[in-house]
Amino acid sequence: MPEENKVYTIFDRPFGLRFIGLLEMSFGAVGLLSTVGLLAALLTGNPEMLDGLGYIYALLIFVGVVIPNLIIGNYVDDLRKNAVIAQIIYSIIAMGLSGFFLAVRGIGYFWTVPLFEIELVLAIGNLAAMIFAAQVFIIMYLVFNWDKAVPPKGAKVVRDRGKARQMKRGLVLSPLAPTLIGSDGTTELTDEDSKRILDVRKVVTVEGMAILCSNCNGATPLTKVQDNRLQCDYCGVTLGISNVFVPCENHAEFLAATTCAVCGNHFCRKCLTAQEPPIDERWKGSTIFVCRTCFEGRYRPAVTTTSFVIPIDELFSTAGARFSSVSRIYRRFLGAYGGAMKHLWRLPLQLLSSLGKGRGSSDNCTGALIMMIIIIIAIPLIAGLLLLVGAIIIIPFLFYAGLVVVTIEAIKVISRTDFQSIDSVRIQSVIKKKTPKVKESTLRSDTRSWEQDFKSKSLAVQRKREIERRERMSRRNQDHSFVGGAGY
Amino acid sequence: MSSLQRMIMCPVCGGSVIIEHSDQVNLCTYCASPILGPNQNRNCTNHPDTLATEVCHVCKDLICDDCTEKRVGDYGGKLLTIVNCSKESCIAASDWARPLNVEYQRLANMDWADKSDNFILRITGVGAVVMMIFELYFIIGMLNLQYFTPFGSLLPTGGLFPGILVIILMVIGNILAAVLLQTSLQVYVHERQLTSGAFLIVALILEAAYLIWRGLYFNLVQVPDPLFLTILLAAFLFGTMLVFIGSLGAIYIGNKKRIQMNRAMDQLNLSTKSALKEL
Known part of the structure; x- marks a missing residue:
């Protein structure tokens, strides 16, 4: 089925996207708490707090943090392209501001905030560093996982949980709801x-x-x-x-x-x-x-299954895919950059022509040429280097995390927990009130019958060799008889 | 509500069963498992005194062992067993699937190895997991030594930025351990057991040699914290011992299976030798 015709449901969103949504919502909630706290402090106790700019701060936090975080955070994990773009833009702005703040104030900067009878010391520098790191993570995640976070153009996305659940139920291991059914066979029990x-x-x-x-x-x-x-x-x-x-x-x-x-x-x-x-x-x-x-793939006559292949190959392919994603992003950047160059050219050329007409033109021309070189070479080079450094830093982390996951999977295989009987799945689903997770079939795609077990292995090769050997033997015999005949 | 009006549930998946035939098998609407009709006799259609053991996949008649033909059908690239009765029409309808070779099934049966294979899997698996955890701990420990202790300045850099060489050498070790882990799980699959066992021995020797070389290269004997090296050595020795024992077991059992299969091939005239004789 082509990707654009596929129907996505809210359950198809990756875990990382859900995490970003929750993270942004929590930032929004903390921002709201801060705004309310600030306003309460200003109204009840100290109107001159923050050099009289307390209300401005409260308004800025509300407009700059609370509203965008709550709105974007609410939509970003719903597989919506515009929300993801908005999130990236917002994260870039937040990253820039927190980075600027860190550069100006340093990481050791802190606030002392009065709270009733005590004073709270808030490590604002650390908070800014955390926001900076979080926004970097969000940007990297969304950019690298663009295909997962944004469904293809024209693809249908079912966001209603009820409908999505029904759609999923067509594929689950049991048609039963994750509750016990009453004696009539249809009513769900309390x-x-x-x-x-x-x-x-x-x-x-x-x-x-x-x-x-x-x-x-x-x-x-x-x-x-x-x-x-x-x-x-x-x-x-x-x-x-x-x-x-x-x-x-x-x-x-x-x-x-x-x-x-x-x-x-x-x-x-x-x-x-x-x-x-x-x-x-x-x-x-x-x-x-x-x-x-x-x-477990231990039935010999018609071996078709195995559950013993843990996804190590996927681990390497994922790491490789990160590099190809980086190069794709870089290509996209170069394309956009090339488009923008059409307009950018005008300015330095005009500058060059105007400078060339004036006095002392050789120095000015050199300056303009250097500017052009910077625009043409340095900017794409710096962008490429930044992307590469980002990839080099993030890939080892992903690789390490992947190895940890592989180890956990192996432990599961050894303890045989990946075989889930239908009776245990049923009771687990009733107790947890969760529809059983759909697992990929472990049936092997390549199969063989018992006849192929022997015949296809080496018979064709051996048969060819045997025929060649016999031909060689017969040729040799002919040669010998010819040589022998010449003696007589 | 009488039981007749109630929904009949499939005893396999819990899906609803719509009774269309009272004296024939009906299918679950979800998983298509065959369910007896309310008035259906449980005996074989052809042998009324014998309890049925199978249902024909074509005509849905109940049949006993004597009337059963088992076949292996290729469903979209997956080989699944199907059953048909001895009626000509049913045989013709199942003709696309290959008959199951019962004699081969008997000769190739390897149930005897279940216990030992379980033991081998766990021994090699636990050993390989210990090696993997050990490698994961090793890389973190080395990075800690490199960047957060004075010992870091003594570590070789190979002319690169400090720490890069440590990361490269440790990642290679991690990959080796991952390969070891992947292979250790393959000893449970009959046809891969012998080669996996042999490969594990080779991989283990490589891993051990590489580890000793890394220890000497980084001069870990001089590490101020003696616990670091002790933990590493203990985990490594424990993991190595388990993998080694498991590999030997896999080679031994795998070889017995190879001999069994060769005998089966000879008995059924399916071996390469017999095929070449026919030439």
Whole structure:
């Protein structure tokens, strides 16, 4: 699907963008608090505070910090292009002002603010440094992640959470809402009822083989099946009975829920995980179920899956992508710069011509030429160097963070937590009241059958070599017989 | 509300099941799992006295083991198992998928290695994670030494800006540890176990040699804080030992699997030798 035709939802926004939105909103909230505090102090106690400029300060903070931060912060994480542009511009201004402040006052600058009976010492220099660093981070993040923060032109963005959730539900591992369902199969239960059911439900039964409920995971014995249906002993929903009466391969006490799509063996809900289905018109379901062995890529006859590839290659490609982003930004800058040069040329040329006509023209001409050289060479060079330095500083940090993430992923793999059975996912979602996260399918894109296992490996090469060897042998034999024949 | 009027839930995913056929299998509207009809007999369609074990993917009849044909179908590049009954029409409809070689499945079964593979994965994995954490700690520690202690002035710069050489050498160490980590997880996959084990040994030797060289190059014996070097050495030795034991195990078990597969190939006349004989 082309990117511009893709429908984005509010849940597609990257975590970093959400963080920026919250950061800006928190700046706005702190600014609002400062404005109110300043006004209160001026009105109640000390109207001459800040050399009589207290009201001006309050107004400046409100107009310059509170309003833009709250408005931009509210919209910037909604995947809106204009808000992202506004954020970048605002961050550049904020960075410039805080940088200027630091240059003038230094990092050791502080204010002593009266608060009731005590005095607060505020390290304003440090605050300015923090604002400066935060704005640098925001600019870098938005520029480097432009593609993620701003959807392509014409792409539809669903910002309504309810609608977005519904759209996502089409892809989640279970069609059930993250709450327990009542006995009619449709009504969502209250928290109290859910808790009562989860507290009393049992996952084993002494009455022989049982069926695990897909709603509450309670185990109801098979003896209660009537007309191939079963009413859950705990939540009361009516469950259909799966196609065959075969016990789970790993748990003889449970009836198998269905078969593993890869190996075809029967498993209960504790032994299956849900995966995105293959893209094939022959596959009818919206999900497929895979057992642990196949999920971990250990089923030999038709190996299709593996969950043991941690994204180290992505780590390097991400680091590489940062450099290409820098070069893309630089190219964009050069393009814009070239466009602006058309107008910029006019001034130095006019200057040059006017200077050339006057007296002492050789010095003036040299000056004008130097100015032109600065405009043509120095500015793009400085911009390129700044971008490169930025990239060199930020990439090691990203690389290091990436390695930490890779280590965490590896620990998860070792502790086998990446296999999530459908029953544990269900109960987790009910307890946390969160729809389970959609995970990328771990099904390998490249597959092989058992025949390819042997044949395709080296047979073609060996066959070719064998034919060549036999040809060589027959040629040699012919040569020998010819030489031998000449002797007679 | 009577149970008949209630929504019937899929026992697999919880989706709704619409009962269209009372004596045939119905499909879940969400995951398409087959669900028995209310009046459906649970026995095999062809053998009324035998409990069914599968459902035909084509006609949806219940079938027993004797009537089952398993095939491997390629669904958009992913190989999945499908089942059909012995009816001609069902065989014809499943013809696009290849029959599963049951004999091969038996000969190539490697369930015997599950326990040892679990052990090997954990040993090599934990060892590699320790090595990775050790490398991550090492780079931070070296940067701390370089920029925040007087020892930094004694560290070699290689003619570069102070600290650049430290970063370059440490990042190479980190990459080596990342490769070690990635490889250590591959020992769990049957077909990669032997090569991963061998590769791990080589990578481990490289990592150890590189580490010793870095320690000597930066003259870490002279570091004022003795705890730094002690922690590094302890973590390194512990990680190395685990990875080494795991690698040996992977090579041993992987080789046994290789022999098993070679035997299976010979028995099924699928080996390169037998193919060349046919030539």
